[in-house]
Amino acid sequence: MRVLLTHTPEMRVNYYPDRALAALRQVAEVVLHDGEAPLSGLALARAAAGCQAIVADRATPGTKETFDNAPDLVAFLRVAVDVSTIDIAAASSQGVLVTQATPGFGASVSELAIGMMVDLARNVSEYTVAYQAGRLPEPRMGRQLEGRTLGLVGYGLIARRIATVALAMRMSVIAHDPFAPIEDAGVESVPLDRVWAESDVVMPLAVSIPATRHIVNAASLAAMKRGVLLVNLSRGELVDEAALAAALGSGHVAGFAMDVGSAPDQRPDPALAARANVVATPHIGGLTPEAAEHQAMDTVRQVADLARGVMPERGLNAKKATRLARLGITPSAAPSG
Known part of the structure; x- marks a missing residue:
């Protein structure tokens, strides 16, 4: 053959x-x-x-x-x-x-997702960039994730692993998936509008189908809490990047981490990745x-x-x-x- x-x-x-x-x-x-x-x-x-x-x-x-x-x-x-x-x-x-x-790639992607969430909450990349440029960054208040709510859109292999770790960190976890049962102890199955409204951190992890294209859009972003953190390691097309850029600019979204985006090979868009309140990696979630x-x-x-x-x-x-x-x-x- x-x-x-x-x-x-x-x-x-x-x-x-x-x-x-x-x-x-x-x-x-x-x-x-x-x-x-x-x-x-x-x-x-x-x-x-x-x-x-x-x-x-x-x-x-x-x-x-x-x-x-x-x-x-x-x-x-x-x-x-x-x-x-x-x-x-x-x-x-x-x-x-x-x-x-x-x-x-369940372990490798979920580990990166948790790392990105912590990075956004504690400004790790921001401080690192400053030190590497020879500047002394000014410390500012970070966020403790214990007691915060993580919202998962889609509840497949990766989402289940992330939920387990988040619960161990004493976060509250809510999830929405119309195609998969959400029966794990500690994870609450909720309508999509509750994910947007109640989450302090949102992770879109849905499969890429026409119905999920730009599921994170101007309307869903507006429905989220001001200062929400957003992490995307699934598919770039789940996020309307123009709407997200506007929300990042206004401060409605405080930080965005992405391993995927609209550039070739699902890599992050360089212009979006260059923003100060964005953490980006070049589609390396499964690269172990x-x-x-x-x-x-x-x-x-x-x-x-x-x-x-x-x-x-x-x-x-x-x-x-x-x-x-x-x-x-x-x-x-x-x-x-």
Whole structure:
């Protein structure tokens, strides 16, 4: 079996570690992408000529143009949970299987979220920048988080871990998620308007779907307490950055921390990140060896299954993946994974 690994050399260092690459080479012939920019569209299809699978990093989209021009392709395997940049309908129309990885970043992202919350509450980055610039910062009153209310929008893996730590810090935790039960002891399930109105710290952690685009907007920001802290480590599109910039400028939002944003590869917008009351990191929430290797090894197992003629886990369109027959796999009667 022949596989194209789409990661650029820089991306491979961080997101497809040597152990995973060696394991992938044990189960397939691997073609590496050595360009500096991500592949997409027709260029991706041409790079995948002769390959039965594409193992795609998060910056490599799966477009209709790619699927329509890759006659050898059987499977498109995303080394991430997010598949919002993959045109699954177009893949299905060509009989190509699309898979995703399992979440391996729960610990790393939740740890960063707690750190960012503390940073905003105690002005850690502000003081650090001043000292590093040779200035002596003036101490000012910070916020104690014990007794404050943390509001979570979305209650998945990361939110549950954050809630556990916040409760241990003796914060109150409220959460809203219309799709997931909120049954953990100490966490109150509330309507969304109560999250906005009652929280001292708000973390949008919802999945990125059309209904959640700009869920943090001018109206929801206005409904929050003056001086609220906001932390976004989920998806950049959850936040209307223009509305947020206005709220930061007026002081209605006292501080914003972000690991994601509207810049390429979900990175923070540089103009927003440059503000004095913003703390930003370049989409590194899942950038730990444990998290990166977890998701890379998921795709190794998926390729190994394909090579053995077995339906891989985490298939999203198995019913319509008719090209699997080329590998001796009967398209599943129901999605696997």
